[in-house]
Amino acid sequence: MPQLAIDSTCLPQYEKLDRPTRERLLAVTRKFRELPLHALLSHPDLRIRSLPSGQDPRIRTFRISDAWTGVMLAPESGETFLLVHLLPRDAAEEWAVDQRHDVNRVMGTLERRDATALQAPLAATPSAAEAPNPAPAAARATTPAEPAGAAEAAERPAAVSPPTPASPSSLFDHVTDRDLARLGVDPEIRGFCRTLGSGDELRNWAPALPQDQYEVLAALAEGHPVQRVLDEVVAPRRPAVGAVAADDYDTAIRHTRERVIVVNDDREVEDVLAGEFNAWRVFLHPKQRALAYRPRFNGPAKVSGGPGTGKTVVALHRVKHLAENLPLGGRILLTSFTNALVESLRRNLALLLPPELVADVDVLTTDKLALDVVKEVHPDVRLRTDTRGFFANHTRQHRLPWPVDFLFSEYRHVVMAQGITTLEGYLDPDARRGRSTPLSAAQRRDVWHAISDARAQMRAGRRLPAEDLHAAATRILDGHIERRYTSVVVDEAQDLHPAQWRTLRAAVAHGPDDMFIAGDNRQRIYDNTVSFRQLGIEVVGRSYPLRVNYRTTGEILSWADGIMRGRPVTELGEPASAPGSATEPPGGTRCILSGPPPELHGADDEPDELDALADRVREWLADGIAPGDICVTARTNRLRDSVAAHLRARSLPATVFNPREHAVTDTTGAVRVTTMHGVKGLEFRAVAVTGVTADALPQMDHVTSADLDENQHRADLDAQRSLLYVACTRAREHLYVSWHGRPSRFLPR
């Protein structure tokens, strides 16, 4: 009996079908599974057609409805049908005739290429006019809201400049044919890639190239050595069973789990097709799968990677693996930074795990965990959120000769960061390493007494700041022989304070699979620097980068990377001040999507800026982007509230979103307006970043003065730079950045 598999290309298309067409598609897919091959091919309703002039004799089209056509790969031998694409009727055949599917014998995967487009540069040196259909490279990527007909059929590279035949400056001169073959690059693509002169040219051809070979070429083009590409791109895909024969489509389809899934019943078909945003549940990059489903790590493991590389997705799948293998009586903690992020993790976990496994997982912010632990012993304790102001008062009361924020900074970045509990500890010459304001022993005593006094008052009032709450929680957890959790999984790890890490460390016993940590220091928007080693979290030999971005278009990411250019970023868990501490290389992340470049708008004053923003939002809505898929960010609470009021005054649906109070789903019917801090970890089809004005970014009253502490000054500036980076990288398809007056110096030139 034939089997059905679905290619991930179909998912965003399915979103565009109306309900009757979806039902019709399900009825058709049922026939694929139920009828014998000969009955299927001759079924009158399905109108299965082969394409005599097509590049691939196995490709067929079939009728879904008057308006929509399915494209499938029908087996010559074997029995697995692959549903390749869903397209408007007129566009389907035009697209399908150009495509060819082949088994990649080295990686064992099934790949698709636009064979017609790729033949052109090999046949001759085309003039620009002859270059393949100059459609935007966006074709493969961002999905228009309505069926776009011919535009969808034209999944062709943009002819920025026609590739030229092999020249001394060709992009892959440094790689031999033999190495390319070892990396799974087949003869046709080996010949083709010799015609490319630049990384931009390669990217423009991405929609036409076989997917896995493109990833190999992109990694080589970025300068990664052959061995690393073998280890990171080829090895995770290589089938355990050895080479796959060139005509063994059945095996290749089953092995291409990154893009293809075999479905067994109606429920599975619907489940897989039901929306683009669920792709992460089913299709994992081999590297993501290898990390999430590795049977065990012998200790803490760390996954880092730029924005949108699927760190959260890997963390969720890791929880699934841990829950499926949990010993009797075990429990898992999944933790993140804000209530909104935790809420979104909880929702996604419920999509991924059956309820009986969800029941074994606590999904909590790290602060909530600490509060729960402390309340078990001191039920009347509450979390204090005005700590900065409280310490400012104490600075004045003790008549200390430093600015009002100094005491708080000393409390947070020295005393609590290092877990110092005595005056002697604070007097230790190493205690203030990295702080650039020297303090005499007498001054340290004054500071210590002021801090102790403030802490004693806070304890007496039973309202503890997060740092003290965590110190208390750590003491309580350390006092138990039984640890609270079997495994702890941490998302958005870059922003946790050392005191929060100590709570997490104390919540789980040292051992295999104790901690799984996902984060990205480029996105660190709070001023914490952390040394995993000093906290007893040893990740050496268990650190893994992710390098494929699934969220953001290449145009948006490469512009946003300009915000961070020239700022070396330390690796997650490496303190900035450590001699020789490793830094994350800039860029190095490949995007699978492409689309329009970011739009930048400078206005004369704030009212003009808000008027232009309202026009942009209105256009997005008119283009069919749902209000809940649009987010506007502002640097300050004041601007956020003005933006929301301004949009509403122009009859646009807008609501203020506060991640500490709201779940992401609370505000789906309206355009979300939030602060830049509020968009951490989230994503939207369209994002407007407003108020990127010279005096708002950096906002100097939130930056320690360089005279007081040079290092802290730099760290504070970097945190604000990262804030802009985080806000801009939340956009999936459209990014709009605006300012009034002078633009922020963080904007790329």
Ligand SMILES: Nc1ncnc2c1ncn2[C@@H]1O[C@H](COP(=O)(O)OP(=O)(O)OP(=O)(O)O)[C@@H](O)[C@H]1O
């Ligand atoms: N293998 C995959 N296939 C399809 N989509 C994926 C895959 N992995 C991740 N995604 C999607 O990419 C987007 C980004 O993923 P995710 O939020 O996990 O990234 P992240 O690295 O945690 O991002 P950030 O650090 O910017 O918050 C999400 O929409 C997710 O569903």
